[in-house]
Amino acid sequence: MTATVTEDSVVSTGVTRGVPVWHAYRFELVKLVAQWPVRLLVLACWVAPALFVAGVSTQSTLPADTLFGRWMHATGWAGPLVMLGFAGTWALPLLTSVVAGDVFASEDRLGTWRHLLVAVRSPRRIFVAKALASLTVILLPVAGLACSSTAGGLLAVGNEPLVGLDGHLLSPSDAAVRTLLAWGCALAPTLALAAIGLLGSVVLGRSPMGLLLPPIVALAMQVAQMLPLPVAVRLALPGYAFISWNGLFTSPAQLAPLLIGIAVSLVWAVLATALAYLLFLRRDFTNLAYDGSGRRAFTLGVLPLAALTAVTVGAVAVATPSMGSGIRQDKVERSLATEFAHLYRMQTRQLHRPAVTEAQLRATAACTKSDGRAAAQGAGNDWRCVVTWHLPAVATAGTAVYQLDVGSDGRYVADGDGPKEVNGYFLVRTPAGDAPNPLWQFDGNVELLDTTSKG
Known part of the structure; x- marks a missing residue:
């Protein structure tokens, strides 16, 4: 029997080609979805919100301390907004932790980098495939949270008008559009946390701190939002878009803080992903005991994000009079x-x-x-x-x-x-x-x- 080598595997120079990104992406996606914690997480995000919203909407006691919670008896559009407030505080940081915070570290724990490099033959393609697979898996539960909570609210209460945060009544169609936009705006800080999870997974290696990094960062940002900080500092934090979506429910809409929050989150997402990419390409794949990037992690991981925060604070302070509390x-x-x-x-x-x-x-x-x-x-x-x-x-x-x-x-x-x-x-x-x-x-x-x- 004669062995043959196809043109797909060898180029004219005799160098073996790398696996296409699409094939590597599909492989990484299958690996993520095959993990039982990810499966349970996706299932919970598509089922639990509907049950929660429908159950709370029929109770005599409502979560009045939550934004729009007091209107859950009146309209089905209050439910997904209550769920959005909960998701921004707890669900989305944990989601990015489980998926993005472990996507590189799992290879370190299992010692499978050599096999993966032999199969894919390109660290760049590996990074892109893992990042895209993580993004796909993160978007699926986010869509589940939004769709499930909306379905539960509409089925339990109905498609009724929603009272905005300035007291004006939003028609059901207007409430639907603004609710969809609010969930869409929450994607920006979610991407920022996911990028931080990728960075932590690359930098910290097999250490479990990579998993904890997105929730820790999210918790720190929540604490900062409760402190009497200047408005410019609040807007410079990527988690502010988890809060500023409420400006969509006033007339006229309070768009400036929301747009600034989204822009800051997207810049954080791009910068953290780029840093993770650079560190990943420079790491030593031959060392099976690799346990993080050490000093390089601080130089290329922490300092650029701190510098970005300082630059953002300065830019917002110059563009708007925002060095006070903003509450007059x-x-x-x-x-x-x-x-x-x-x-x-x-x-x-x-x-x-x-x-x-x-x-x-x-x-x-x-x-x-x-x-x-x-x-x-x-x-x-x-x-x-x-x-x-x-x-x-x-x-x-x-x-x-x-x-x-x-x-x-x-x-x-x-x-x-x-x-x-x-x-x-x-x-x-x-x-x-x-x-x-x-x-x-x-x-x-x-x-x-x-x-x-x-x-």
Whole structure:
């Protein structure tokens, strides 16, 4: 029998060609999907959110401390937004850890680099194939989280309008588009965490710290967002896009912080991937006891990302006046008055009272912090506001008191403090029976950047 060598395996110079990237990608994808933790993770992301959202939506107690959680009884579009808040905090960092944080380290633990290099014959193709396979596997559970939670909400509650973060009512189609955009925006910080996972997997070798790196970075960014940091520092962190999607649910939309957060996340993703690629090409594949890049990891891994953060902070500070907290008295008053006017109209429709417009109401708010003993700016749960509004043909203006808990990210919870017939009780008596009072307690959002028209 005569052995033959095809043109696919040998070129005219006699050098063996590398395996095409597509074949290596398919091989890496099969390896990832064959792992039972990945399979369970994908299955959970496609099944658990629907069950969770449907179950919570039918309960008497709602997760009111979660953004849009108080509206899960009213519309099916609140469920995927509640799930998005949970995913950005816990699910997506863990997902990137399991997939991207282990894709290179697993070869170190198993000692299979020599076999893989012989089969593929190109470190560059190996890196590209592993990175693309990781991205594919990460996108599949993210799509499952979004689709499953949406299906659960719509089946349990229905395709109803959604109340935005400034009190205006979003039609079901508008709510659907904005919810889809919010999940799409969350992909940017997810890619950044995935790239950090790739970098950690390359740098740390068989060490389990590669797996822990994305959750640790995500936790550090969450802690930073809770601290009284300048707005420019917040925007310079790749995890800010996990928070700033709430700007999509105001009118007009607060797009500037969101777009900056997405851009920063994508730059982090590109830089971390490039660093992982460079370190991967320089590593020693012949050493079976390889256990990380040592000093090179700090020089080429940590310092460039730290420098990127410093440059981003400087760029945002120069482009916008953002070295303060971004939370000022005039912003809080304007946001609260606008939302109160929208929600007052909703309560008017509930009670079948004569219709009134926001222009007729002329709602205003007067807010103080710490009973006037401190400057009216910055986060805190010691904001107190009095809202004043007017009704046609009524000489006396109406007033309502609210206690505000304003977070460092600009999100606040307004808790009604009387009068009882306006906002002092969580139910209102309507001709059709008791219904939730939209003015009793609601979520709002203060834009940290001065970009939206004050109208």
